[in-house]
Amino acid sequence: MIATPSNAAMIELHDLCRDFGATRAVDHVSFSVPRGSVFGYIGPNGAGKTTSMRILATLELPTSGDALVDGLSSVNDPDRVRGRLGFMPDGFGTYSDTNCIEYLDFFARSYGLVGRNRMRRLRYVMHFTGLEPLAMKPIRGLSKGMRQRLCLGRALIHDPPVLVLDEPAAGLDPRARIELRQIIRSLAAEGKTILISSHILTELAEMCDRLGIIERGQLLATGSVDEIRQNLQPDRQVRLKVATNVNAAVELLSKHAFVHSVSVIEHTISFKLDGTEAEQIAVLHHLCDARVEVLEYSGQQNSLEDVFLEITQGFVQ
Numbered sequence: 001m002i003a004t005p006s007n008a009a010m011i012e013l014h015d016l017c018r019d020f021g022a023t024r025a026v027d028h029v030s031f032s033v034p035r036g037s038v039f040g041y042i043g044p045n046g047a048g049k050t051t052s053m054r055i056l057a058t059l060e061l062p063t064s065g066d067a068l069v070d071g072l073s074s075v076n077d078p079d080r081v082r083g084r085l086g087f088m089p090d091g092f093g094t095y096s097d098t099n100c101i102e103y104l105d106f107f108a109r110s111y112g113l114v115g116r117n118r119m120r121r122l123r124y125v126m127h128f129t130g131l132e133p134l135a136m137k138p139i140r141g142l143s144k145g146m147r148q149r150l151c152l153g154r155a156l157i158h159d160p161p162v163l164v165l166d167e168p169a170a171g172l173d174p175r176a177r178i179e180l181r182q183i184i185r186s187l188a189a190e191g192k193t194i195l196i197s198s199h200i201l202t203e204l205a206e207m208c209d210r211l212g213i214i215e216r217g218q219l220l221a222t223g224s225v226d227e228i229r230q231n232l233q234p235d236r237q238v239r240l241k242v243a244t245n246v247n248a249a250v251e252l253l254s255k256h257a258f259v260h261s262v263s264v265i266e267h268t269i270s271f272k273l274d275g276t277e278a279e280q281i282a283v284l285h286h287l288c289d290a291r292v293e294v295l296e297y298s299g300q301q302n303s304l305e306d307v308f309l310e311i312t313q314g315f316v317q
């Protein structure tokens with residue numbers, strides 16, 4: 001068997017389209033996710049996240065384009081894709097009378113795990129998800145957070161290299177959300193490649209290496225949080241508060257070609273910088289060298305909510 005290179009793309013969407021009648025749910029979407037990284041798929045209701053994830057998970061066929069897992073087409077090679085991918089859907093199954101261990105064992109058997117290997121995987125997944133104390137508890141008695149852990153356990157049971165998680169943080173309380181973030185990061189550290197969706201950018205920003213923002217089936221932006229923010233807001237807004245001599249500070253700032261839109265209110269000067277972070281630091285050095293008494297010097301960025309609102313337009317389909 002030829003080993004996949006360590007930085008190879010484990011998830012690839014190639015010009016993926018899916019129509020439902022007149023609705024184009026996924027509209028020429030392409031992106032890739034390298035091994036061991038976490039890609040956040042963010043978009044409002046009806047954006048096309050679930051449809052693209054279901055295509056990757058072989059539960060839906062694309063109208064055109066392809067979705068690859070570890071280089072295998074989910075259209076042409078669905079059986080081998082299923083062996084390499086764990087899917088956590090946004091809804092739970094209908095097995096509420098079974099207990100946790102029975103539920104996981106059912107899926108372990110469905111994936112063809114047998115003998116010691118099955119028991120080993122069951123033990124590992126119960127331990128990893130923290131469900132050991134609840135092994136015998138019926139699913140209907142589980143909290144939302146514990147159900148999500150069980151559903152993640154089900155996606156992990158056959159030890160797939162790729163995980164596709166559809167809104168796993170939905171409805172979780174803050175503690176459960178932090179725990180989920182830790183679980184996701186430790187899975188990525190183990191080398192798993194993860195595609196995870198949400199409506200909310202702030203919910204995923206910290207746990208993802210890269211993000212894709214989708215609306216009405218179209219991918220509107222991709223990159224790290226900083227890249228997306230930088231593309232949207234190339235100018236840095238800086239706020240400077242000085243103890244004395246505001247005019248000297250303003251004069252000094254105006255000597256920098258990349259400083260513009262300077263405004264002053266009492267001892268506070270606001271300006272825009274179209275330079276890099278290093279240039280922002282150079283401006284501060286210049287002020288200090290000229291003995292301007294700086295009380296505050298801070299760069300201001302759009303909040304993640306602002307970034308999301310700026311990219312999306314609020315269309316729902």
Ligand SMILES: Nc1ncnc2c1ncn2[C@@H]1O[C@H](COP(=O)(O)OP(=O)(O)OP(=O)(O)O)[C@@H](O)[C@H]1O
Pocket residue numbers: 020023024025043044045046047048049050051052199317
């Ligand atoms: N089986 C289907 N039949 C008809 N239309 C569908 C079907 N599945 C999805 N759609 C439509 O495709 C579009 C994308 O839906 P999808 O569920 O992929 O979005 P989503 O981003 O996952 O939304 P949500 O966050 O609300 O789950 C929506 O307009 C939806 O109504």
